[in-house]
Amino acid sequence: MSIEEQYRTRAKELLSGGAVKMVIGYGKGSNASRRRPIFISSADDVERLVLDDACITNLSGYLVSEGLLSDEKRVAVFLRPEGIRAINILAAESQLDADQIVIFGFDVAGNEVKALKGIHVEEFSDVITSIKESAPEAAEEELFEKIEKMSPQERFSFWQEEFSKCIKCYACRQACPMCYCRRCIVDSNQPQWVNTSSHTLGNFEWNIVRAFHLSGRCVECGNCDRACPVNIPLRLINHRMAEEVLGAFDHFAGTSKTQEPVLASFKKDDSETFIL
Amino acid sequence: MAKIGVFICHCGENIGAKVDCTKLAAAMGEHPGVAVSVEYKYFCSDPGQESVKRAIRENNLTGVVVAACSPRMHEATFRKACAEAGLNPYLCEIANIREQCSWVHTDNDQATEKAMDITRSMVEKVKRNNKLQPIEVPVTRRALVIGGGIAGIQAALDIANAGQDVVLVEREPSLGGHMAQLSETFPTLDCSQCIMTPRMVEAAQHPKIRLLTYAEIESVDGYIGNFSVRVRMKSRYVDIDKCTGCGDCITKCPAKKISSEFDCGLGKRTAIYTPFAQSVPNIPVIDKANCIYFKNGKCKICAKTCQCDAINFDMQDAFEDIEVGAIVVATGFQVQNNTMYGEYGYGKYPDVINGLQFERLASASGPTAGKILRPSDGVEPQTVVFIQCAGSRDPSKGVRYCSKICCMYTAKHAMLYAHKVHGGKAHIFYMDIRAAGKGYDEFSRRAIEEDEAAYLRGRVSKVWQENGKLMVRGVDTLLGRPVEIAADMVVLATAMIAQPDAKEFAKTIGIGYDEYGFYNEAHLKLRPVESSTAGVFLAGACQSPKDIPDSVAQASATASKVLALFSKDMLEREPVVATNNEATCAGCWGCVLACPYNAIEQKDIVDRSGRVIKRVASVNPGLCQGCGTCVTFCRSNSLDLAGFTERQIFAEVMGL
Ligand SMILES: Cc1cc2nc3c(=O)[nH]c(=O)nc-3n(C[C@H](O)[C@H](O)[C@H](O)COP(=O)(O)OP(=O)(O)OC[C@H]3O[C@@H](n4cnc5c(N)ncnc54)[C@H](O)[C@@H]3O)c2cc1C
Ligand code: SF4
Ligand code: SF4
Ligand code: SF4
Ligand code: SF4
Numbered sequence: 043m044s045i046e047e048q049y050r051t052r053a054k055e056l057l058s059g060g061a062v063k064m065v066i067g068y069g070k071g072s073n074a075s076r077r078r079p080i081f082i083s084s085a086d087d088v089e090r091l092v093l094d095d096a097c098i099t100n101l102s103g104y105l106v107s108e109g110l111l112s113d114e115k116r117v118a119v120f121l122r123p124e125g126i127r128a129i130n131i132l133a134a135e136s137q138l139d140a141d142q143i144v145i146f147g148f149d150v151a152g153n154e155v156k157a158l159k160g161i162h163v164e165e166f167s168d169v170i171t172s173i174k175e176s177a178p179e180a181a182e183e184e185l186f187e188k189i190e191k192m193s194p195q196e197r198f199s200f201w202q203e204e205f206s207k208c209i210k211c212y213a214c215r216q217a218c219p220m221c222y223c224r225r226c227i228v229d230s231n232q233p234q235w236v237n238t239s240s241h242t243l244g245n246f247e248w249n250i251v252r253a254f255h256l257s258g259r260c261v262e263c264g265n266c267d268r269a270c271p272v273n274i275p276l277r278l279i280n281h282r283m284a285e286e287v288l289g290a291f292d293h294f295a296g297t298s299k300t301q302e303p304v305l306a307s308f309k310k311d312d313s314e315t316f317i318l
Numbered sequence: 319m320a321k322i323g324v325f326i327c328h329c330g331e332n333i334g335a336k337v338d339c340t341k342l343a344a345a346m347g348e349h350p351g352v353a354v355s356v357e358y359k360y361f362c363s364d365p366g367q368e369s370v371k372r373a374i375r376e377n378n379l380t381g382v383v384v385a386a387c388s389p390r391m392h393e394a395t396f397r398k399a400c401a402e403a404g405l406n407p408y409l410c411e412i413a414n415i416r417e418q419c420s421w422v423h424t425d426n427d428q429a430t431e432k433a434m435d436i437t438r439s440m441v442e443k444v445k446r447n448n449k450l451q452p453i454e455v456p457v458t459r460r461a462l463v464i465g466g467g468i469a470g471i472q473a474a475l476d477i478a479n480a481g482q483d484v485v486l487v488e489r490e491p492s493l494g495g496h497m498a499q500l501s502e503t504f505p506t507l508d509c510s511q512c513i514m515t516p517r518m519v520e521a522a523q524h525p526k527i528r529l530l531t532y533a534e535i536e537s538v539d540g541y542i543g544n545f546s547v548r549v550r551m552k553s554r555y556v557d558i559d560k561c562t563g564c565g566d567c568i569t570k571c572p573a574k575k576i577s578s579e580f581d582c583g584l585g586k587r588t589a590i591y592t593p594f595a596q597s598v599p600n601i602p603v604i605d606k607a608n609c610i611y612f613k614n615g616k617c618k619i620c621a622k623t624c625q626c627d628a629i630n631f632d633m634q635d636a637f638e639d640i641e642v643g644a645i646v647v648a649t650g651f652q653v654q655n656n657t658m659y660g661e662y663g664y665g666k667y668p669d670v671i672n673g674l675q676f677e678r679l680a681s682a683s684g685p686t687a688g689k690i691l692r693p694s695d696g697v698e699p700q701t702v703v704f705i706q707c708a709g710s711r712d713p714s715k716g717v718r719y720c721s722k723i724c725c726m727y728t729a730k731h732a733m734l735y736a737h738k739v740h741g742g743k744a745h746i747f748y749m750d751i752r753a754a755g756k757g758y759d760e761f762s763r764r765a766i767e768e769d770e771a772a773y774l775r776g777r778v779s780k781v782w783q784e785n786g787k788l789m790v791r792g793v794d795t796l797l798g799r800p801v802e803i804a805a806d807m808v809v810l811a812t813a814m815i816a817q818p819d820a821k822e823f824a825k826t827i828g829i830g831y832d833e834y835g836f837y838n839e840a841h842l843k844l845r846p847v848e849s850s851t852a853g854v855f856l857a858g859a860c861q862s863p864k865d866i867p868d869s870v871a872q873a874s875a876t877a878s879k880v881l882a883l884f885s886k887d888m889l890e891r892e893p894v895v896a897t898n899n900e901a902t903c904a905g906c907w908g909c910v911l912a913c914p915y916n917a918i919e920q921k922d923i924v925d926r927s928g929r930v931i932k933r934v935a936s937v938n939p940g941l942c943q944g945c946g947t948c949v950t951f952c953r954s955n956s957l958d959l960a961g962f963t964e965r966q967i968f969a970e971v972m973g974l
Contacts, residue, residue, distance in 0.1 A: 135906040136933070223953055227953060230902075230955045305908075
């Protein structure tokens, strides 16, 4: 039986037995290579579920939709390892109760889909540890290497050029499971710290704020990068920040549901190289 | 409509010589919302303050900016003046045009330009200031003194003698610190033990002092007036209530060959021991690492010997939480390990010792009962070479600073040596003789003139062994020639350094330290005994190298600070506290964790039927110290700090 079949069967069982009230998964998209999120509450609908190498979106963000989990009923969700890490962070930041989440874990290697064993987030810690160990090479992208080699001035102009394209649509924010605040700092206007218009200063402000707010939290799922309508390579910034926190504090986002947020916790042996 | 008064101070020449104050006053006078803009030579003076008050009354000012020195210097002064003129003190701000402007710039025009920016930015802030009322919090009238050396003992006694409760915590088995190890003390040559031990006893027996020895501070929470301290009572394995201090166990303990820390390795002790015969309390501890029973599971001879059944091998560390209102840190110093000077042979030749070891040799309670005998063979040395600055004032191998006491104790050592070994010859290599202090220069002159110590100005390059002698090669820079002395013993005047765990410990209590690990005072000149954390004071050598008189004086000074704090029932605190916008808080609890004062709690928001609809962060104004950490952390921008609101800061930035 294919993994898709197995997961459909499992979804059917869970829904018909009332073990979960909803399954969040992937369904057919507008063309063969696109998948869109679907929300199934009836066992009769499980045939709509699709699982293949085109299922890349991180669906964890839907779990924190206002009111979804407040009845304390369980919800199942299809997640790749990045999505599983996101559950850990959302739980650590008290945005959800991890026990309410039933995970349909999978990973895509090449065009092959493989199942990840486990139901609750704790059961995936080995998978997460192995990603942590291979983390530094994760980006392995020519552009990343190129930027690393640039002088600060060159790098600044590179990003200035990229950010000049930003239209402040905040699609990156909407797509990110970590951007759950009911009011984002950019929407606060007393005072207006981040300029709303999309000119150089405002765009820099927004993208830098985004980078900082996601340092030590971003799981590199790529939702933001794919959402950006003007193709700003946001993944490169995310990856760079992830490397920084890993190097400075040995912090890898989303290793457990009780992980302390790196920028709010203080340990006596934290490196202090940035204090002059 | 804002009516802001701008008062530009020349600070004598300090600001006036760099910043064109007349131009600054004129420019500020033009700025929207400024009603008065004037300059004066010293606004902090009495007539200066009076003119500010008059201006407030005459013009009905709604805010005041004093462009002057750092707010750390005179913010309180001017706020008080404003209050006296009927203006809420929190409507007064300082524009720092001294430390941040005139002192650091060379070009007058540019400095003036910058002073305008700084002042304008403050005017913009003040326009958005709110009237704030001070917060009152109760004071716990009990002091914690950490460290039972002379500084800690003095502070504890002074506070206790004024009728306040003190908890004195010492991590070693006995009170005393370094002073208990000294022989005689400069500049009067009175016996250290004779003046120290009565103090130790007094502290231990004082009804207002609770003495906890062999105890360590685990954590410190809270803030001035209301600290909560967790103390770990390390297990002595001897019941302090049952033990009578007879010492039978010590006599019988078969593990006798352990190097004595108190005698700096020159004597031996047992596994169950008191550091020295006059220890306070006179209750032994078992050194677990060296106890035969703990190593092999067999022995317990001490337990069999003890008539009082005081020995308990199952004892565990105990913890206690203690509430205190003030903390005196008196954790002292260490002597540097001299092995970094390979060429002096410390650690290689047994007769090359450090100053503290010499103290033990010269002490009547020491391993040689006060006779100067060299460690290798117990023979009286006929020639001794003392090397000063062995570690101090040596940026390449040792420390950059002067340890302050070594010139004096080396002179003392030479004198003691002359008194004890008649006909013995002392040579002292020195860089400078620093003998500043009452009776100090006279003291070191006495070593030269009466006790015939030979002072040689220069450094030693090498010490080696030859024909049973320690050959010392150095240079006499005054005569400009090399010298070689065949000595029987060499004494290194080792640098005084911070405790090895000083930095770590500073983080536990939340105070600052310098690059060497000595604790930072709030202001080197004007607040030398306060740490930068309110309610935590510094006494003795933990703050900088010090001799006994300085340590005692500083300890008494901390006591007066503590007593001033305890003189009130309620403490007035700055109303600079954080508030949370419950509507926008996302309940991530990042701030709860980030707050160093545990001032943020979780709060449930319930609907009419009592159902929890939302959990949000809530700041306890009694605990908040206004550090602003949470404000910078909060991603949803929900937290704000009174007195430094986002609107004020934004206006300040935009005013630049
Ligand atoms: C060789 C030598 C000779 C000297 N001769 C003289 C002299 O003749 N005249 C003179 O005026 N001065 C002399 N001094 C200086 C004198 O020793 C010091 O000024 C004095 O000891 C400083 O006292 P203190 O209480 O600050 O520190 P210390 O004596 O070091 O006492 C600190 C105490 O705090 C305890 N402690 C440390 N950390 C902790 C902790 N975390 N928790 C609990 N307890 C802790 C330590 O165990 C110790 O008991 C001499 C010094 C040396 C090295
Ligand atoms: S920032 Fe982008 S890559 Fe990181 S977690 Fe959010 S959406 Fe995923
Ligand atoms: S998605 Fe792209 S264009 Fe839109 S706000 Fe984010 S970075 Fe800017
Ligand atoms: S950090 Fe901000 S959003 Fe998070 S709990 Fe605190 S106030 Fe609320
Ligand atoms: S300002 Fe915030 S972080 Fe600082 S003490 Fe107050 S509540 Fe805690």
